[in-house]
Amino acid sequence: MTAKATISLTELKKKVESRQARIGIVGMGYVGLPLALLFSEERFAVTGFDIEERKVSTLNAGGSYIVRILPAAIQKAKKSGFHATTNYADIAKMDAIIICVPTPLNEYHEPDLSYVTGTVESIAPHLHEGQLVILESTTYPGTTEEIVVPLIENGNHHNLKVARTLDDLGVHVAFSPEREDPGNETVARHDIPKVVGGCGPAASELAAAFYGTIFRRVVPVSSPSAAEMTKLLENIYRCVNIALVNELKQLCMRMGIDIHEVIDAAKTKPFGFQAFYPGPGLGGHCIPIDPFYLSWKAKQFDFRTRFIELAGEVNINMPYFVIDQLADGLNRNRKSINGSKILVLGLAYKRDIDDLRESPSLTIIELLRDKGAEVSYNDPFFPKVGHGRHYALNMTNTPLENLGQYDAVMIVTDHTSYDYRAIVEQSQLVIDTRNATKGIESPKIVHC
Ligand SMILES: NC(=O)c1ccc[n+]([C@@H]2O[C@H](COP(=O)([O-])OP(=O)(O)OC[C@H]3O[C@@H](n4cnc5c(N)ncnc54)[C@H](O)[C@@H]3O)[C@@H](O)[C@H]2O)c1
Structure with a gap:
């Protein structure tokens, strides 16, 4: 392992554990906004990214557009540094970026990944070595490796690569499915185990450390595809x-x-x-x-x-x-x-x-x-x-x-x-x- 890679990974883990890591969540919807509040409760400085001006200004004014999220929760998060923006250039300031954008079907009942590809194309130019990027949107096995990784590597002008081994410098990429059950108050979000699959051991380790700050149990799997398939198995069941x-x-x-x-x-x-x-x-x-x-x-x-x-x-x-x-x-x-x-x-x-x-x-x-x-x-x-x-x-x-x-x-x-x-x-x-x-x-x- 090179000294730089060791420092980079260790430093980032330390930043996560000490709550110094800055977190960017892309997509302030039913999944992204509650997640932003969870990290905020854990004293992380969270930035919410969205393309809808209306959502961004509502959040920055301390308001909410989701009934079960009270404005008081947004205001409390704001005191811990939470704010929202439409400015993708701020991605460069983040240590970890989580993507929670829609994955609907198109009119032919086929996957519509345009929100995911649009997001990754927008963030790619602002990414740099040592950052962690996690996709949470539900999707088919292979999306992270076949779509997200090439878009990051081709969309960045600094020859940025996705880290594959513990020795690699680069950006760390992982997939972690969202398991929220809206309206279900019987299981606290912290108690829902979090499945993660990284594009390499460093990404898996980082993603596990990162989610370990808010979820009581993290379940690592061997690849992003295994994590993507896990979510689909649950929903197909x-x-x-x-x-x-x-x-x-x-x-x-x-x-x-x-x-x-x-x-x-x-x-x-x-x-x-x-x-x-x-x-x-x-x-x-x-x-x-x-x-x-x-x-x-x-x-x-x-x-x-x-x-x-x-x-x-x-x-x-x-x-x-x-x-x-x-x-x-x-x-x-x-x-x-x-x-x-x-x-x-x-x-x-x-x-x-x-x-x-x-x-x-x-x-x-x-x-x-x-x-x-x-x-x-x-x-x-x-x-x-x-x-x-x-x-x-x-x-x-x-x-x-x-x-x-x-x-x-x-x-x-x-x-x-x-x-x-x-x-x-x-x-x-x-x-x-x-x-x-x-x-x-x-x-x-x-x-x-
Ligand atoms: N809602 C649920 O209960 C739930 C549960 C598990 C998994 N999921 C999955 O999570 C993902 C997100 O779902 P959701 O319910 O939060 O969707 P949502 O529509 O509520 O929120 C998505 C947000 O992303 C924003 N957005 C779209 N394109 C963007 C871009 N390029 N940059 C920045 N923001 C952008 C939208 O404006 C919106 O605010 C989906 O893949 C969904 O399948 C949802």
């Missing part, structure tokens, strides 16, 4: 199991069996079973999208990921299935969807969060409108909904009153703030896609 219970729910309904009673009984088994719950379809930025990153990559290896495709097919069909159940419920009351007034309760993709991305409620509302229904929604997290990727609703929140005026109320997201007993009492018909009315006996309820 969820996707496939949710599809399984969604399919079994449909069978149980035909057989007159309550799937929720069955799941509750099955989960008493102390080994070999983990409970997943049916619903109106998949939502969120991860579970409906990430598996397709792998199926796309698998094609390069002449491999068809049949579980992923089948799970996708079942889950994508769920909004259509719950609309069929609504049609049956209305039919019982001698009504059709066409011309009916429907209130959709809950827009977020899951309970108690302010995230609409890929939410099945969006598809459900569009399908209902196509069928001629007059649709309103209520969701305390969204005063209005305009248009975004794949939807253009342009609706405003309807107060939760006078429920008798609707031909049906459809519970799509089971926010805990709702009084479900009162909702059932006041409504003509309730389509419950989440088992939110569990324990309430009423002929008005259709469980689906």
Whole structure:
């Protein structure tokens, strides 16, 4: 090992351990902002980078644009040196840079890595030896090695190389997946083990030391690809199991069996079973999208990921299935969807969060409108909904009153703030896609 490399690595580790390291987090969204606050709580000086001026100025003014992050938390972080910027030149001042930008699918259902490539192209000219760059965005195995590393090496004018051995000088690059579960307050962020895979032993060692300052357990794996695949395995596992219970729910309904009673009984088994719950379809930025990153990559290896495709097919069909159940419920009351007034309760993709991305409620509302229904929604997290990727609703929140005026109320997201007993009492018909009315006996309820 050369003296310079030893000093560089040791110094950087010392800086991390003594909280002197300056941290840059690129992408101040649902992942990047909470991470910035976590490092800030640990007394690191954190700089948040984002391309959206609005987010940067809100943060610098001590405000927040994510409901579950209170302005007080931003203000506290600011006192520890946190600030946000759109100026990539500041990347040069950072010791560690973490990239948390979106990884959606394009219109052909293929990985859209444009945010990742755009970010790396923007930071590459400002990188220098001894810095640590970590990608946290969910992606297919190979992204860090095949996309990020060449962009760094080709986009830097100082002949900067990615360090591969402990002897190499250069920039250290690693991948570490984000495992946040929005809205889940049962596990503290510090207690979620952090998987890391570096492009070499020095990168792995540094990344482990770095995350070790805030996470109680760091799980090193042998390569960035292994870390990328770990995240996909976790999400595909969820996707496939949710599809399984969604399919079994449909069978149980035909057989007159309550799937929720069955799941509750099955989960008493102390080994070999983990409970997943049916619903109106998949939502969120991860579970409906990430598996397709792998199926796309698998094609390069002449491999068809049949579980992923089948799970996708079942889950994508769920909004259509719950609309069929609504049609049956209305039919019982001698009504059709066409011309009916429907209130959709809950827009977020899951309970108690302010995230609409890929939410099945969006598809459900569009399908209902196509069928001629007059649709309103209520969701305390969204005063209005305009248009975004794949939807253009342009609706405003309807107060939760006078429920008798609707031909049906459809519970799509089971926010805990709702009084479900009162909702059932006041409504003509309730389509419950989440088992939110569990324990309430009423002929008005259709469980689906
Ligand atoms: N949200 C979750 O619960 C979650 C959980 C695990 C993993 N992930 C993964 O984490 C990544 C980020 O997700 P998110 O939910 O935080 O996304 P997000 O859309 O909430 O935030 C991304 C941020 O990146 C910014 N951005 C985009 N391009 C940029 C650029 N070139 N430079 C600087 N900033 C840029 C956007 O303005 C936005 O503020 C994704 O890959 C996602 O799959 C998300």
